[in-house]
Amino acid sequence: MTSSGEFLETPPRAADYRAGPPDSDVDALAAMDALGDAIAVVGADWRVRYMNASWERILGAPREAALGHAFWDVYPGFTVEPGAAMIRTSLADGATRRFDLEHNVGGELRAYGVRVARDRTGNLVIVVSRAFAMLRSVRDKALEERSEENESLRALARQMSEVADSAELLALLCEAAAALCRGHGAAVLRTTEKQADAEIVSSVGIARQVGGLRFALAGTMMQRAITAREVATVDDFGSSGSPQARLVFDGQIGPMLMAPLIAHDRVLGALAVVRDARSVPFNTREAQRLRVIADHAALAMWKEQLYEQAQAGDAAKGRFLATISHELRTPLTALTGYEELLSDQVIGPLSDAQLDVLARVRAVTEHLAAMIEEVLAYTSLEEGREVVRPTDFLADDLVVAAAAMAEPQARRKQIAVICESSVEPVRLTSDVDKARQVLVNLAGNAVKFTDEGEVRLSVERVGDEVRFSVRDTGVGIAPEDLERLFQPFAQLETGPTRRYGGTGLGLYISGRLAGMLGGRIDVDSSPGVGSTFTLVLPVEVPV
Secondary structure, three states, rough: OOOOOOOOOOOOOOOOOOOOOOOHHHHHHHHHHOOOEEEEEEEEOOOEEEOOHHHHHHOOOOOOOOOOHHHHHHHHHHHHHHHHHHHHHHHOOOOOEEEEEEEEEEEEEEEEEEEEEOOOOOOEEEEEEHHHHHHHHEEEHHHHHHHEEEEEEEHHHHHHHHHHHHHHHHHHHHHHHHHHOOOOOOEEEOOOOOOOEEEEEEEEHHHHHOOOEEEEHHHHHHHHHHHHHHEEEEHHHHHHOOOHHHHEEEEEEEEEEEEEEEEEEEEEEEEEEEEOOOOOOOOOOHHHHHHHHHHHHHHHHHHHHHHHHHHHHHHHHHHHHHHHHHHHHHHHHHHHHHHHHOOOOOOOOOOOOHHHHHHHHHHHHHHHHHHHHHHHHHHHHHHHOOOOEEEEEEEHHHHHHHHHHHHHHHHHOOEEEEOOOOOOEEEEEHHHHHHHHHHHHHHHHHHOEEEEEEEEEEEEOOEEEEEEEEEEEOOOOOHHHHHHHHOOOEEEOOOOOOOOOOOOOOOHHHHHHHHHOOOOOEEEEEOOEEEEEEEEEEOOOOO
């Protein structure tokens, strides 16, 4: 066997290695003892005939105790398949075979490369490569580090997806970049709309001293990274000649990495990682790692910006709806007052035809007033201004009140509204006004979507819950439409020909209010048969 691990051209004879080799083999065996690879010679009877000094060093077992004993008993680690089968086959046919072996040395599992072949005297020569073991160890360590790095990046991506606050997201990004790139500080920099200036919007570690700083982008390392769309690096930022080096860090910063933050071809800024002036430069692997972090971060920041824009749009929409609703309420109140004056014939007597017209005007103004109130309730919920004020009340009283509110509309459509009282009085603690608002809305919807038949309201207590049911014989709802029922501004009918009006906010508001009271709304419906909406409330509203 040579020092490179190849088998010797003329391996030693194995007449009786235990008793000592023949004189002609002394030099060859001495050479085998000097090799770095572990070598063992096993006879056809599987007894160990010889092993060199490296065998003991690598495999951690004394060779003196092994000579003359059965190889499989002394080294059970070689009994693992498919290696054991290869060893047996090589002794039988003489062919050279190679396989990997994992061997426990001092409680540590190590990997080795093994070669086996039969020599000219019929003995089996086993070579365990120490060099392979070292390479395998380095490779496994690299794979382990890469696996840990990938897991860290996956964890970072999960964390960023769960963060809803922009400032918290940027702080998380800085901490992760500094940790994964082994920096002493990190910062997120954002460009202005025209990319003429930049501002440090978040920073950690030694970069915290420049938090909030604004500077011109021209000639900076950040501009170089954004223009090249690659990670820019400098080994000593203090002596780099950058106009910000002396002004910003005053010689405290040494190595720096700067990665552009680009999402969907839009430049959002840059991510910088720094070390102090006495540190070694960043290596290529760390620059690549920052590139990956920046890619994840740019997407997260882009989504966060979209979310903030959507929130701002929703807030603007809510303010507009609240303003326009208040503005509409004022003339509507005046219109209602004039209608009442005319209907009461305060100004003068009216004919039956004129009174009929006024009744229609009243119905239209009530409908318009109800829609305005829905919009105002929606904006109040979205702005978080609604609060729960619990009181004690009887469930039957709530059912009677809701039926009374729905009865005028039902009478005009010639639909019966039926109340079913509970067998025993049911008392509960909740916000009676909000519960009434929900039940009135459910009853009004039932009348609205029922052309003939009846609307039946009932209540019962089931365990710690009170169930208010509103059952109608109306058009019913298709299964695929059930998911859209409780979405804001949702209408199952669309287009200018839809039969039923409304804002599409009633069920959304009802669902939100039910949730505030610790309850829910259940729906059971079949097209052409009718629907049952059930308001389920706890006996006592949760605090």
